[in-house]
Amino acid sequence: MDLALDIKALANEGVNGLHPYQPGKPVEELERELGISNIIKLASNENPLGLSPKAAAAIAKASVELARYPDANGFYLKQKLTNYCGVDADQLTLGNGSNEVLEILFRTFVSSGDEVIFDKHAFIVYALLTQSAGATSVAIPSVDWGHDLDAMLAAVTAKTRMICIANPNNPTGTFLTPLQLQQFLAKVPEQVIVVLDEAYFEYVPVAERANSIGWISDYPNLVVTRTFSKAFGLAGLRVGYLVSTPELADLLNRVREPFNCNMLALAAAEAVLDDSDYVNQSVLLNSQEMARLTQWCDDNKIDYIPSYGNFLTVQVDDAQSVYRKLLQQGVIVRPIGGYGMPNHLRISIGLVQENDRLMAALNEILATKK
Template identity: 60%
Template sequence: MSCDYLSRANKGISKLQPYQAGKPIEELERELGIKDIIKLASNENPLGFPASAKQAITKHLDELTFYPDANGFSLKKAISEKFKVKQEQITLGNGSNDLIELIARTFVHDEDEVIFAQYAFIVYPLVTQALNAKAVVVPAKNWGHDLPAMLAAITDKTKLVVVANPNNPTGTFLESAELEQFIKQVPENVLVVLDEAYTEFTPVSRRAPSLQWVDKYPNLIVCRTFSKAYGLAGLRIGYAVSSPEIMGILNRVRQPFNCNSLALVAAEAVLADDAYLAKAYENNLAGLKLITEFCEQEKLPYIPSMGNFITIDFGKPAQPIYQQLLQKGVIVRPIAGYGMPNHLRISIGLPEQNQRLINGLKEILN
């Protein structure tokens, strides 16, 4: 090949590496020739696809010859009514990842600054680098966000500050008062992106009223997803809530039909399925308790989590433990790419899956 096409790409992309997703079950089956594999790697909902979403999809299958509603009117209406926000504040996306990328692509220019925390979701630096912007990584405090340090890092070049609450991959959580105090102090010309992909796993009494904050703080954008607690990861659907002005700007850049028809109707159905959401919350709470008790018994340090996963410190390179778990048919997530080579992030599964993980770890460690 005579042409160096990488040199023709946008400048920031030349230093990027592709995002590494969790290992699929089918891939492990091919590699090791084993069956009965469980995947506790990608923070998916272990309860399975919601029956309410399946019914909605079945009802609309014959409509797939038509383009989806480009504006997602019906889903926006459901989100508006459930969370008491205006429809003109809502932007729909192909998962919350798509929305974060859309926000950055809309507002961040070459050599602008984007602030996020050390150990934050790896998509933030990927998007920043792709735009050839400057990533300002603020050292973590107790594995989570150091909000005063993030505030101090803001300069006249800062366009975005991204905060994940709870944070992935560490599971750390910011209390409502602390978070609002931070947002209040961010200059109005700097956008604050609050990534709440895991908010449904937090206790309602401690959950920030972030969607209502949008009216008070016009530079705030809240992103949420249907991939985690709502069980629709394979359909890729999420939403952002912002001021109508920001929503209007995002809509200038958003791809037409960026959410498919089945995702739209499934999300609307599961949004009303309170029983499914409650069951997901309770299963997660019980699973976290079981695994944290195991860690305490084994004297394994772990990061207390408010997500649907837990990150464990094995005190030595965790890759060999990850590989041994694969041999037992248990897929978890190594996170050396986050600068945490001694840790594994483990998604909460069904009770029998959590116990199988614990049994496997006991055999490996003892």
């Protein structure tokens, strides 16, 4: 073998400059590093209630068939989703988390030379997928940490293939109203695909939610992505979905890998869609604890970005130092310098006792900095 071979030269041009996605620090990793226990993780916007009882029962039942391949088309989950979303099964594309359906979408529609528009502080995966495709990222500066839709429209060129909008946005938690979105969609050229990423949809108050999926009949260039990783509590099983026109879904399902959703994920997702008590309890806990955490921030004069998600992004001096000191106390939050926000920490909303511990730790850390 030629030991002088430059293997990087063989890779796709867009891949060489990529930096891997940095997830929230796992509990096990912190245990190894610091030799501590009783750690709480408030870094990855997971459901603090744990697994739905109905999902747990469905997993146990399905596990006896694990020597078999799963249903490649996810027939029964799609049937559940047709009722939940009010769509036909041929409008659905299933994925290994909504992250994978985004990847399928990019693989299908974005090529070298194309441009993809998104907010400067949006989900970092949009930029990673754009670069992987050899396309150009067009990151639009935010207004009050949220999407500047007028600037996005102004940035559209003949090369624009896609616009990605997370609503609520991660990591800022900002939210666009239905009226704002509809007015925006009416002005986007029909050849530009608009991705409405609604990973945190279930946390938005019902009265404020957009009927975004219902807009697809009027705007066939619109796709909506959602996940079971947040309010549905299935982050460890990785299952998400995309809703589009049947014609667009047909293209995506040609690219989608067979058996991309495993048997346990399919069974759990089907079950949790029937567990409204669990989902309602998750949303209620989030609402109550979000109010408590924001009140604590107000009382302690800590700036934060009002959030519609299951996390709160706060501004602190020397965020990396605060992050490391929290780790030493067994509290994991998320530094977001990689999102262009070096003075902010994103904090997932946890259980009452977890949030109590977070606030006590922050009180101690911030008091020493004054």
